[in-house]
Amino acid sequence: MSRRPRSAFPSPDHDHRGCSASAIARAETLCASRKLRFTAIRRAVLKAVWQSHSPVGAYDILAKLNAKGADHAPMAVYRALDFLLENGFIHRISSQNAFIGCPHPETEHDSQLLICRRCGTVAEIDSAPVTRALKAAAPGFAIEQRTIEISGVCPHCRSGAHA
Amino acid sequence: MSRRPRSAFPSPDHDHRGCSASAIARAETLCASRKLRFTAIRRAVLKAVWQSHSPVGAYDILAKLNAKGADHAPMAVYRALDFLLENGFIHRISSQNAFIGCPHPETEHDSQLLICRRCGTVAEIDSAPVTRALKAAAPGFAIEQRTIEISGVCPHCRSGAHA
């Protein structure tokens, strides 16, 4: 069975409920197997992050939570974000002070984020050649963390209206 | 005449006054040739950024300026930083909300920043293989801006005390 080469970018008209639901279900499973507590607020924050494929700010998340009648303080959100970051369920986008769901939290991985400035969609890739090239470019330097955020225009926006 | 391969990392005991003075002198020259106004506050902010090879925050800069008796508001610093960023005299380090002087503002270039978590020193590299690998890893995506910040331990800190 052949697969079409999938772009890292989700189609603009894909059914997003599936992404969100699947991400949350997988987080649930992973937390169970790792003996981590997937509490209500952590779930709610993860769900808010997954409300789209665009970066979501901490205070957007807070507003979303509180719109449902809750009255959380920023700390609550930041703590949940810390948990989700530490366990690989989300990534931070430093250049935007925002967060995005990780599409494959099952395994540790490098990631390079492609951010469309037109539609806001973020795609995550993990290119071994990029990682190798970086390592080779920094001889003698012991790499620990990478922040790689590339912005530009995604394939869908390029092929659509050029307005 | 052979050159030793220079590390991108400045030696911890180099004479830093030269770096700073040269950066400012070159900015002066470049602004003149580009018909840009290198005003007093822009010069002062650039000097503050170049006070070391470590990232400097906007409010650190503000404090440094005001320590000399001035009474600037944050806006003044941010405006100067915007000017310096737009014209390539400094880079922003998103992962630290801070700024670093660019060692070669004469020409446009990609940059990848290596940040030592031990001594704080930042080295700027411009690796064509990294740029190529990224481009290849993102087919169909029109790259416009790159934020590449790698943290780890620099050669000097690795070879020094391992405490």
Added chain:
DNA sequence: TTGGCGACGTTATAACGTAACATTATTGGA
């Protein structure tokens, strides 16, 4: 010589993030 524009001053506030300590929930062991 004045009109336009770029730079800067000033005030206020938005947006992002954390310290410190109190309280509640969970869980594993006696």
Added chain:
DNA sequence: TCCAATAATGTTACGTTATAACGTCGCCAA
């Protein structure tokens, strides 16, 4: 079962980073 330890959350207050909006000043060119 109940207790003690620990993890999670609540709460208050504050620190840090960044920008909006509008006024003034000064330069330079028509």
